Amino acid sequence: MGGMILPDADWRHREGLDRLVEVLGDARFVGGSVRDTLLGIPVSDLDVATPLSPQRVIELLKAAKIRVVPTGIDHGTVTAVLESGHVEVTTLRRDVSTDGRRATVAFTDDWREDAARRDFTINALYADPATGEIFDYFGGITDLEARHIRFIGDPLQRIAEDHLRILRFFRFLARFGDVADPAALEACTARARDLMALSRERIADELLKLLVTRDAVRVVGMMIERGIFVPVLPEITASDRFAHLAAREAEAELAPSAIRRLASLLPADAAIADGIAARLKLSNVQRRRLVAAVLPPEEAPRPLAYRVGVEAAVDRLLLSDRPIAEALAIRDWQPPRFPLSGGAIVARGIKAGPDVARLMKQIEGGWIAEGFPEEDRVAELADAAVAQALRSTSS
Incomplete structure (x- = not known):
């Protein structure tokens, strides 16, 4: 033209x-x-x-x-x-x-x-x-107007030159494309095993970019169907949780997160997530986030955020079936610090040692259950717990 x-x-x-x-x-x-x-x-x-x-x-x-x-x-x-x-x-x-x-x-x-x-x-x-x-x-x-993603020349030859082009094809399809060139799609499917020859860093970089594109859900579904992940990420077998998450991110008006989206494609198993993070050579920050995100949210939003951090709590809530409002409610929340020291327990008459740590944990649990009240209430909780502990030792 x-x-x-x-x-x-x-x-x-x-x-x-x-x-x-x-x-x-x-x-x-x-x-x-x-x-x-x-x-x-x-x-x-x-x-x-x-x-x-x-x-x-x-x-x-x-x-x-x-x-x-x-x-x-x-x-x-x-x-x-x-x-x-x-x-x-x-x-x-x-x-x-x-x-x-x-x-x-x-x-x-x-x-x-x-x-x-x-x-x-x-x-x-x-x-x-x-x-x-x-x-x-x-x-x-012409291809751009038709949103048609097509290799220049013979797709098999282009993939042989650089195997990463398999993942790039799907990323460009998800970012710009409506139409996948049939010859390109067949070539990517036939040569998926070539991905094994690539460095895991290059695979991770391409995959994380792909996961946040506009049409990622449909294209990842297509990749799973065609066995593209089998050689390097056989753990990815279904995209329904990914679709669920993407819809919830959009509804919450939250920017998509590549690591959260990767978590949605993995089993709810921290050890598996950790192994995949190691395999993809993710950064320590990304690795910790992935491992934290795959687990279910087992408590109320604020206790969860206090225990695992706000980011991990938001990830888990969005990945679950819990109301989206719960994730939004803690997104900008700053978890408080527990306003009690071991010294305060010793000052109340408990001998330094394992009992102090046990009581601290017990009082902190009460403080979390009551919704993180102010210091006066923490002092009352501490008095009650110590009094009870002293009674049970003296009896």
Whole structure:
């Protein structure tokens, strides 16, 4: 489709951007920024492609006093640091060899060759910074209008080059697509076992992004049906709890959480969740949250939040059948601190030792049951508990 012009958008007026492309001379916007602008959604990452070599890019930017960091120079990418944020500048490339995990690239000055090594037609759109003219070598604009997610070239070959493209296909389908290209779907299904060759970090990164997309529930259901998870996450066997959670997040007007959504796909078993978190090499924070989220909420909202923390309590309540209002009621609640020290028990005549800890626990339980009353009431609870303990020891 020729003659299409990139619509104006906020990101095109970012400070320093005009100067950057002017200094490069031969450059085009590429990928997500072009795709998302055509879809009318905000652009986060900005990528510029150029036939200039990475060394030449660095020379030109340095001479123009634009800060440049050689972030991925072996793959032809450097990062220009502008007042308004980062812009990735990548030399046009073609694949020389691939092993399903990483590609060896050679630089080229042929825009079409660069487009041909990208994954999906909707990601291989380029725009001239000056005129806004769009260059579309593989029918990406037509696919974007139809919300059709399609590999460039032969899907089996594209998956063989980088196995992560299986998960990327489903993520883009869930984010932008209505129509899955049948050949792509068959190829992803046939090659699902290839995912085993990937690092677990790459799988986790792609999966967590997928889980928060607009159409994640339908697409995850499709992935389960086609056995996509079996090689790497065989524990994921049904998506009904995920659908239940997504509906409740929407009703509560809470932003979807990838870790909470992952919990909805797992059995209610902390040990299994911990094993999966380890397998996916999640961060310690993510791991703790996942393990806490899979368990059922066994008490009232505030006692639960006091015991496990507000975030875990909200996760558990949303994942359950309990009224949504319960999760919302504690979302901004700050659990109080128990206003009693072991010293206060000793001062009341109990000898330091295991009895003190036992009484503390008993008094804290009463305090929680009464809805976290003020210190005066805690003192009364302490007096009563200590008096009872002293009576039972003296009798």
